[in-house]
Amino acid sequence: MxxxxxxxxxxxxxxxxxxxxxxxxxxxxxxxxxxxxVSTPSVSHALQALAARGLIxxxxxxxxxxxxxxxxxxxxxxxxxQVMKCFFANILKLSDEEADDFACKTEHILTEKYxxxxxxxxxxxxxxxxxxxxxxxxxxxxxxxEGEDSDIISLxxxxxxxxxxxxxxxxxxxxxxxxADLGLVHGSILQxxxxxxxxxxxxxxxxxxxxxxxxxxxxxxxxxxxxANANAxx
Amino acid sequence: MxxxxxxxxxxxxxxxxxxxxxxxxxxxxxxxxxxxxVSTPSVSHALQALAARGLIxxxxxxxxxxxxxxxxxxxxxxxxxQVMKCFFANILKLSDEEADDFACKTEHILTEKYxxxxxxxxxxxxxxxxxxxxxxxxxxxxxxxEGEDSDIISLxxxxxxxxxxxxxxxxxxxxxxxxADLGLVHGSILQxxxxxxxxxxxxxxxxxxxxxxxxxxxxxxxxxxxxANANAxx
DNA sequence: AGCTTGACTTAGACAAGTCTAACTTTATAT
DNA sequence: ATATAAAGTTAGACTTGTCTAAGTCAAGCT
Numbered sequence: 195m196x197x198x199x200x201x202x203x204x205x206x207x208x209x210x211x212x213x214x215x216x217x218x219x220x221x222x223x224x225x226x227x228x229x230x231x232v233s234t235p236s237v238s239h240a241l242q243a244l245a246a247r248g249l250i251x252x253x254x255x256x257x258x259x260x261x262x263x264x265x266x267x268x269x270x271x272x273x274x275x276q277v278m279k280c281f282f283a284n285i286l287k288l289s290d291e292e293a294d295d296f297a298c299k300t301e302h303i304l305t306e307k308y309x310x311x312x313x314x315x316x317x318x319x320x321x322x323x324x325x326x327x328x329x330x331x332x333x334x335x336x337x338x339x340e341g342e343d344s345d346i347i348s349l350x351x352x353x354x355x356x357x358x359x360x361x362x363x364x365x366x367x368x369x370x371x372x373x374a375d376l377g378l379v380h381g382s383i384l385q386x387x388x389x390x391x392x393x394x395x396x397x398x399x400x401x402x403x404x405x406x407x408x409x410x411x412x413x414x415x416x417x418x419x420x421x422a423n424a425n426a427x428x
Numbered sequence: 429m430x431x432x433x434x435x436x437x438x439x440x441x442x443x444x445x446x447x448x449x450x451x452x453x454x455x456x457x458x459x460x461x462x463x464x465x466v467s468t469p470s471v472s473h474a475l476q477a478l479a480a481r482g483l484i485x486x487x488x489x490x491x492x493x494x495x496x497x498x499x500x501x502x503x504x505x506x507x508x509x510q511v512m513k514c515f516f517a518n519i520l521k522l523s524d525e526e527a528d529d530f531a532c533k534t535e536h537i538l539t540e541k542y543x544x545x546x547x548x549x550x551x552x553x554x555x556x557x558x559x560x561x562x563x564x565x566x567x568x569x570x571x572x573x574e575g576e577d578s579d580i581i582s583l584x585x586x587x588x589x590x591x592x593x594x595x596x597x598x599x600x601x602x603x604x605x606x607x608a609d610l611g612l613v614h615g616s617i618l619q620x621x622x623x624x625x626x627x628x629x630x631x632x633x634x635x636x637x638x639x640x641x642x643x644x645x646x647x648x649x650x651x652x653x654x655x656a657n658a659n660a661x662x
Numbered sequence: 663a664g665c666t667t668g669a670c671t672t673a674g675a676c677a678a679g680t681c682t683a684a685c686t687t688t689a690t691a692t
Numbered sequence: 693a694t695a696t697a698a699a700g701t702t703a704g705a706c707t708t709g710t711c712t713a714a715g716t717c718a719a720g721c722t
Binding site: 235237 | 668669670671672673
């Protein structure tokens with residue numbers, strides 16, 4: 195069996211061909227071009243590449259059909275797409291269109307193993323009896339998340355005097371302090387109090403206490419600055 | 429503010445530079461090359477591109493540093509990486525290394541909105557009181573999923589006489605029959621009984637009953653063939 | 663039958679990203 | 693101080709995937 199890896203661009207062509215054939219029996223270059231929003235010369239080029247890999251039957255000026263191998267590969271891609279689309283729509287509550295868009299991108303990087311785990315997770319969340327609470331929560335809360343290009347920065351970038359809330363902390367790195375022990379957790383509000391000009395140390399205030407940490411460690415704490423404060427300084 | 433979109437390749441360089449600077453203060457071409465497993469000329473080339481976009485300070489033969497904008501963008505990328513890595517490791521139960529690998533790919537396609545929803549989902553699953561059952565299930569079941577390039581095909585490809593189990597069905601397409609009504613659900617075992625040579629119809633057996641469907645609809649049913657059966661035929 | 667039109671392909675330019683080979687710069691070591 | 697080594701850059705080839713421009717093919721019309 196020949197090499198089955200093709201570029202994500204060719205995967206897109208193959209997928210489009212499969213979908214067109216499904217609804218129209220034959221796939222014409224023009225339709226493929228419209229579906230993928232590329233020019234027809236690009237399609238011709240891609241068709242030659244697919245034919246060279248034995249995935250389609252292609253004679254110039256005739257509509258293409260999929261070989262058995264091509265159909266199988268196209269199906270695998272379409273299945274990945276479908277699985278991810280369902281996950282994004284049903285679990286993450288994206289709109290149908292958003293889910294489809296995002297699935298288009300993930301279908302090229304998803305491997306079988308990961309796919310199966312997404313399926314299992316989605317299945318469990320949707321069907322387990324003890325997940326009614328979670329389902330209700332996801333239904334109500336997720337659609338409210340808008341995430342308009344939020345200005346999350348790492349703590350070491352927070353300007354002097356500015357306040358911010360802690361968004362997340364990478365604790366899994368070796369040699370990093372346990373920040374949680376210092377009262378630094380998701381949601382904490384902190385203020386940048388000082389930066390040593392050359393040194394590696396920064397000083398922050400959390401609630402009523404103060405603490406110092408290495409700048410290097412601060413780069414692993416992500417915060418979202420609160421607006422309208424303080425004297426911007428570098 | 430200038431255009432902030434850069435290619436995923438440049439994102440990789442920027443991320444690598446940020447990580448090296450974090451542990452070594454200065455990023456040298458050679459280290460970047462080693463980290464990304466590319467040649468040093470490729471690094472030089474990328475550095476020029478990043479400098480042209482105002483993301484790094486770069487003088488030939490001197491170690492690079494990040495501009496403020498560069499640091500901010502690098503942090504956004506690293507945060508996406510970290511979020512996805514946590515999701516894959518903690519929820520989907522991939523190994524640390526697998527989670528990291530997969531995060532490397534997803535970090536380039538994840539937008540803020542989707543990121544926030546992944547965070548919310550992971551947070552809910554890990555911390556809600558009513559999710560202990562789900563957590564236990566994920567802990568025990570997901571690691572057993574191996575998905576060794578499973579031979580999932582669409583039903584219309586199943587050879588005559590062969591049996592298969594239903595893996596999933598796309599019901600959300602317009603004009604598609606409600607297969608569930610016919611006893612066709614996830615896990616059903618079916619057998620291909622006949623294909624009309626030209627026509628669009630195929631005939632299958634599910635449990636003790638038989639049903640026909642259009643080949644076009646069969647392409648939206650994914651099955652996993654059972655081994656060692658029947659007479660292979662086209 | 664020949665003309666016209668639309669579909670498709672070929673040819674060739676361009677951009678991004680990679681590489682090897684050859685060169686330059688900087689640092690090190692007597 | 694100069695030779696040598698290491699690091700980094702430039703030059704140029706190659707690949708993939710895109711495009712426009714210019715052709716070719718095939719079908720339908722009169």
